[in-house]
Amino acid sequence: MKRILNHIALGLLMITAASCTKTDDYKGPDQTLQGTISDVATGQNVQGEVGDGANSNRIKLLEISYSANPTPQYLGVMQDGTYNNTKIFAATYKIDAEGPFVPQVQTTPVVDQSQTLEVKGGNTTVNFKVEPLLRVDWVGTPVLNANGTITVQVKMSRGTTNALFQNNITDIALFVNTSQYVGNNINDASRTARTSYTGNAANAVLGTTLTLTTVGGALPASRDYYVRVGARTDYGLKQYNYTGVLKVVVP
């Protein structure tokens, strides 16, 4: 028995000795990277999808101090157009933003608006000025109708004069949810009013005031609803541009 114990002890000793030759003292990710994505013309934040970077707008980081050809890391951008990540490694990054706006990096013709900088010293702010594919703006405030539905008004316009990115509008929707997180990925599908268009039929709404009403009859009473209008064009991944989120109290 004692012999076996000795063997086990010896084995453990060997494993321990072999694994302790070098301490991992690399500094953890302790940097904060934050900022906004805003409309270059209006200065307003570009509203986006809810998500962790898979569907939402996102910040792309290329850690070029690590490799000339690094695998990209992505940071999700909050639906209000701001981002904030407190666990970034200090390093030099090439950074750009992705979402429903004119891409910051294009190949034909070559455009590169990405920003290369060293993230260090604790807190780094990087802001992006972009041209959204569509601008969707509230007109007035949402109205709670007598029949229990909600009606809103919006006005849409192109955010860019570049004809390459002025594709046809394919969808306009009034998204409704019972939490402040609302958009194409998360909404009450039975209340959300969606309209799809083919060809250039929807382009006529640009510049006009558009009225949208929730579907599915009266909204259940005694709770708060959050509404938001989104629209998308037939460009690339067909992400939505949004208004901000407004709260409607249904008494």
Added chain:
Amino acid sequence: MRTKIFVLLLALSAITPACKKNLDVPPLNIIADKDVFSNVAGITAYMARIYSELPMEDFKYQATSGFKTFFYGSAYANAGEAISRDVANTTETFNYWADAYILIRDCNYFMETLPQYASNYSAAQVNNWQGEARFIRAFTYFALVKRYGGVPLVDKVLTKPGESIDDIVAEIASFKIPRASEQAIYDFIASDLDFAFTNLPETNSKGRASKYAAAALKSRAMLFAGCIAKYNNINLTSGGTQVCGISSAKANDYFKAAYDAATLLNGKYSLYKASFSATDKAAQATNYANLFLDAASAENIFIRQYHVPDAAHWYDANQIPHQMWGNGYSAETNPTLDFVEMFEGMPKNVDGTFQTLDAAGHYLLYDNAGDPFANVEPRLKGMVLFPGDVFKNQIIDIRRGIYTGSSAGGINKLVPANSTALYPTANLLVSVNDVPSPVDVGGGKKMNPAGSSGFFTNISGVAGCISGFTIRKYLDPNKAPADLATNKSDQSWIEFRYAEVLLNRAEAAMELFNGGQGSAYQTQSLADVNTIRDRAGATPATLATLNINAVRTERRKELAFENKAWFDLRRWRIADTEMNNRIYRILNGFYSTTAAKYFYDDRWDERASRYTFDPRWYYEQIPAAVITKSPNVVQNPGY
């Protein structure tokens, strides 16, 4: 002197054993190239294995589980053809990649090794096998490119013979091949298939590729390439290479290539018409159903064979209507009303939807459950089982419930149109499960509320029908009840049949006509569509009604439930508009006790299961493990 001789002898005797050559023998438990490549049996075994690895969307494919898998559920419930209790809105998630490159390596290895043993065979044999290897490699690249766009192009064995692990590690950087352009992959597929067409024989043994299988694959692949060039909006360029997207200037070239490849099959195959009769709709329906089961069909170009018990699949067990089931699975594929409405021969509203109400808004009443479907297009009868149809000598008994309310003055719609509302419980008898509970419906008749095949309201608990229809295509009508179980089906999967080739040409021709290439293409498109419609028992199309949408609809009808729709909707780039928060429609049958008649209610899927196609899915996510191994492989947009 003597001593010197002794020393010499001693030295020689010490050296001699080292020279014995027969000690350096290859291990006997490992099969070497010469064992495989120097005889026909070895080559057949090699071929059998690589054929079995072909990435074919067949009976054993499902979007979430992958190729060569066993599953309960349906592969057809992802593109609007059907809904299934066990399948929800999804894209492919099984990360097809590593298996593809293993198979490509097997093909490359075969192509490079066979010439060393070519003296053992006739030139015809060698050409045949080289052609098959090219066909399989092209098939595999096509499976990759239609999922991911451009992928790394490997056209030779990357390692050298006899390399050690250390040698391979030393040159690992050279294996990290970046993605080729999407166009380069399609062009590579085309050149492999041209080689295969030249070298393969007119006919080959069942399950192996003939030259016409290569031509059929080329017509399919080039049609995909043309559509990407014409319709794709998602572009990605990496290092000067366009890995997603093809220049629109190439569209007509690819459509022309698809057209020409399809034309190579002219006169070589024909549509299956063994039990067809121009005047008998029932015979036309039976003929269409038999097409998928008759091993002697002149329409089959390339098939994959199955065999019980060693190479079986689960198709019959999954698809059999509940009333005939073998106590395992059943009714997994439930065609949607949206699909059924694409066909002709049923009561319809002016907008083309199925008519259930009269002008006054009351339900249309029928004496028999099958009356509204009596005259539907024979092809549809051959692929879908309707209430009242006879299959395996049983009447298909699908019903939602029994309505006991008054029918005086007509029955009003139970729930509003386009609503997810539940049916009112008053005046409605339903079945929770499949335990027979017949109720007296008057006139001395007894009836189970849900029939014997469903709808059962405990949807997830009982394998019943949930759309009002089940599927007939590929279903074996001669299976004993005991064989309606897993691992008991072995009908062959028809990967290429002549109808698809005709439809490939019809579509390519219509695209060429629309692309300004002349009206001869329009005429050919119409001729091909009408060849299909004639066999289907449908009224002929005319030049006035034929446009690209009509050609696509014809394809969706003819090739439904053959795992084509998902990739077709993707290449047409309409999947995201077709599936934009969509709830599919169903058709529920009821029996009214007071009227003693049947009526049907069209409504949204009662589970309110919504389908959305994320536009990112047009290019699937490259598996993370691939990028970890080779950072030179760039990810597709949005992932």
